[in-house]
Amino acid sequence: MSDPGNCTASLLKEEDATAGRPDNRQLCEENKDNEDFSDISDSELQQLQDTAEKGDRSLPEIKNKRTEDGTSLESIDVNAESGEDLYQDGTRERDILRRKRKQEVGTPLEKYSLRYLTVTDICSQVWCEQQMVYKMELPALVEKSAAMSEGSSIHLARELEVHDIVSVTTKTREDSWAIKCLNILAMIPVLQSGGRVREFPIFAELDGLYVVGVIDELGYSSKGELELRELKTRASPTLPGSSQKRSHEMQVFLYKLIFDRMVSGDLQPDVIMQHLKLRPEQELGSQVKEHAITSDLNVSTFRDVLELTCLNLTYSDLPMIDSLKLEYCFQGDGSLLGCEEVTFQKEKVLEQLTFNLSYWKGLREVQGVDIEDAWKCRMCEYSSICEWRAQKTRSIALRTLNKRLK
DNA sequence: ATTGCTGAATGG
Numbered sequence: 001m002s003d004p005g006n007c008t009a010s011l012l013k014e015e016d017a018t019a020g021r022p023d024n025r026q027l028c029e030e031n032k033d034n035e036d037f038s039d040i041s042d043s044e045l046q047q048l049q050d051t052a053e054k055g056d057r058s059l060p061e062i063k064n065k066r067t068e069d070g071t072s073l074e075s076i077d078v079n080a081e082s083g084e085d086l087y088q089d090g091t092r093e094r095d096i097l098r099r100k101r102k103q104e105v106g107t108p109l110e111k112y113s114l115r116y117l118t119v120t121d122i123c124s125q126v127w128c129e130q131q132m133v134y135k136m137e138l139p140a141l142v143e144k145s146a147a148m149s150e151g152s153s154i155h156l157a158r159e160l161e162v163h164d165i166v167s168v169t170t171k172t173r174e175d176s177w178a179i180k181c182l183n184i185l186a187m188i189p190v191l192q193s194g195g196r197v198r199e200f201p202i203f204a205e206l207d208g209l210y211v212v213g214v215i216d217e218l219g220y221s222s223k224g225e226l227e228l229r230e231l232k233t234r235a236s237p238t239l240p241g242s243s244q245k246r247s248h249e250m251q252v253f254l255y256k257l258i259f260d261r262m263v264s265g266d267l268q269p270d271v272i273m274q275h276l277k278l279r280p281e282q283e284l285g286s287q288v289k290e291h292a293i294t295s296d297l298n299v300s301t302f303r304d305v306l307e308l309t310c311l312n313l314t315y316s317d318l319p320m321i322d323s324l325k326l327e328y329c330f331q332g333d334g335s336l337l338g339c340e341e342v343t344f345q346k347e348k349v350l351e352q353l354t355f356n357l358s359y360w361k362g363l364r365e366v367q368g369v370d371i372e373d374a375w376k377c378r379m380c381e382y383s384s385i386c387e388w389r390a391q392k393t394r395s396i397a398l399r400t401l402n403k404r405l406k
Numbered sequence: 407a408t409t410g411c412t413g414a415a416t417g418g
Contacts (some may be wrong), residue, residue: 014411113411120415148416155416212412244418379418
């Protein structure tokens with residue numbers, strides 16, 4: 001490994017990833033015969049009304065068996081093969097934490113005990129907010145699709161082209177955040193020398209909320225502009241529809257928003273630690289320290305690494321992101337389907353963000369999709385229990401009924 | 407808090 005700038009952070013956990021995983025296949029099959037909100041037959045009308053009055057909503061019982069030894073192994077990167085096992089594990093972990101600590105009152109953020117949101121959380125909110133909320137409440141219902149696994153491995157393959165991978169065991173939450181910092185510290189010089197990096201960790205406070213993410217790729221364009229590239233692999237050889245593109249655009253917009261903050265010296269160690277409830281004096285784990293030493297960094301507590309990172313970001317004179325590109329590739333043969341530059345309109349992005357965050361702050365109720373986007377429900381794991389959908393269906397049914405009575 | 411706080415992104 002000649003270039004220390006080529007390491008990224010990741011995490012490994014629990015060996016028996018598949019144990020206790022509920023089989024969702026049947027549920028997914030069932031969802032196939034769900035129709036749009038419209039097109040309701042006469043016989044269904046009465047049924048719908050009955051159901052509506054009863055308020056029937058049978059939630060399937062979800063069990064989360066899990067080994068309780070709790071030993072966690074974190075690493076500075078994935079030893080390949082990450083795909084499914086890690087995903088399933090992570091999901092169950094989040095599931096347990098959220099459901100255990102679920103409170104009946106407070107803002108959604110408090111209800112799900114979230115100290116931060118991820119960029120993906122906000123993007124799935126753009127796709128369907130109601131679905132995103134169900135994912136928080138009942139994550140076990142989602143099964144990773146083949147397209148998603150394929151996407152993950154393509155991304156991993158690309159990452160391996162530019163990164164060496166080193167695993168590191170961690171003991172504390174501070175250790176995992178220290179790894180993010182170490183990776184940032186390693187990537188800064190690569191960017192300064194005009195190089196290319198993948199999986200750049202980002203985090204910043206947006207509108208009072210902490211948002212965390214990972215930038216797929218950063219590099220320089222032929223014009224010498226700092227360019228963000230987000231690879232989207234597609235199961236079919238087609239470009240995404242407008243609805244899906246909207247969510248992709250939001251993703252890169254948020255990346256830029258956060259990255260720009262980071263390089264303009266907006267990051268304050270104390271604010272970060274307060275927000276994320278990290279202990280500044282926490283001594284770093286031996287493996288983390290070891291890695292820091294090989295990178296010639298003299299650090300012993302979490303505060304040391306975080307402060308060093310904030311200072312580096314502030315004074316390394318990295319540019320803000322000039323260009324945002326969405327790159328679509330076909331999973332089948334790897335062919336490029338299209339690459340488009342999206343224009344960052346700050347006002348619009350902030351407006352969208354404010355709307356999304358207002359849900360988390362408890363300023364408004366959850367919203368599902370509009371009728372014209374009801375096609376999304378056909379591939380949604382939660383359509384059979386969806387309150388929003390039921391309500392929409394009901395209101396349309398009643399409207400149809402009224403028309404007929406006229 | 408009884409023991410208590412998350413790899414993010416993957417695609418539609």
